[in-house]
Amino acid sequence: MPDDVEVRRTLSEPAARQLANATKTRAQWSGITPRWLVSFLPWVPVEAGIYRLNRVKDTEGVSDVECSPSRDRDSDLPETFVDYETAPREYFLNAVTTVLDVQTRVSDLYNQPYDQIQEQLRLLIEKVKERQESELIYNGDYGILTNAAPFMKISTRRGPPTPDDMDELIARVWKEPAFFLSHPRAIAAFGRECTRRGVPPPTINLFGTPFLTWRGIPLVPSDKLKIAESADGGGTSTILLLRTGEKKQGVVGLFQPGVPGEVTPSLSVRFMGINRKAIASYLISLYCSSAILTPDALGVLENVEVGHYHEYT
Structure with missing residues (x-):
């Protein structure tokens, strides 16, 4: 090889990467949703x-009973009550x-x-x-x-x-x-x-x-x-x-x-x-x-x- 020919060699990228620190991510999982x-x-x-769900027994929510007599007939009020289910569902x-x-x-x-x-x-x-x-x-x-x-x-x-x-x-x-x-x-x-x-x-x-x-x-x-x-x-x-x-x-x-x-x-x-x-x-x-x-x-x-x-x- 002639003395006046200059040969230049550089460090290759694959070799250089051996001394480099890669920035790493956490493991990414596409199955994660916003939920x-x-x-x-x-x-x-x-x-x-335990969660006990109490509900009213009937869909109307009240049961009418006979009216109680009153001195003022215009203000007679029915006696009512709201009945509940006696065996409510319990969630575990x-x-x-x-x-x-x-x-x-x-x-x-x-x-x-x-x-x-x-x-x-x-x-x-x-x-x-x-x-x-x-x-x-x-x-x-x-x-x-x-x-x-x-x-x-x-x-x-x-x-x-x-x-x-x-x-x-x-x-x-x-x-x-x-x-x-x-x-x-x-x-x-x-x-x-x-x-x-x-x-x-x-x-x-x-x-x-x-x-x-x-x-x-x-x-x-x-x-x-x-x-x-x-x-x-x-x-x-x-x-x-x-x-x-x-x-x-x-x-x-x-x-x-x-x-x-x-x-x-x-x-x-x-x-x-x-x-x-x-x-x-x-x-x-x-x-x-x-x-x-x-x-x-x-x-x-x-x-x-x-x-x-x-x-x-």
Whole structure:
């Protein structure tokens, strides 16, 4: 090689990266949702995990008895009383639980920059909370859809949800309805139908997030409402309308504060020990239930067509 030829070599990028510190994220899980149902429901604290729902025995609420004679006949008043159910329903808090197992070697050696145990607990708590929202809707004992009164259910006239359908639902839950609950695809189908009819639904901001509304009532999305998929890619779902709160005799969530190992209300994390194989175990428990205080607090719109899946991909 001639002496006057200069050869320049530089450090390659792949080699340089071996000495560089990468900025790392926490583990990202697309299954985490806003869980709006949990946020919109009023939560009632219970004692000993029991909530007794007392109701009036008859729908009228009073039983007339013969009038008592009075000196002034114009002021005769009937003697009345309100009778109660003698065997009211009791709700018991159910537990959504899971167990985290961590090899102590992993938590001892690979704990920077993120604490492995805390990260595993964080993700499992998110999974438990996602399951909680599903249970609030479909649990065989206390799920709100499971306990909907038959006379509060209506069906669409076959097709996507229309303004007429939503108005009919409002007519069922006319006493201060709080919010609709539906799958995002059902909300999209309703929005398209409104736009087609020239009445696009307005938007409001709640919790810093925009929500479509109908008649001033927000349409709250939840992917926990199931879709019955059809062979052609379409499907049907359900839209709920809820009145909420004890004062309004609506739907409420139930929880018990102060459970052992509580990290958030009614959710506990407890260390279960380390076994002979050096596995550390943690029990995660979330206690909850829900109750529909009067049957007319929940309306159900069934057989809502939500469109074909390719419209959302």
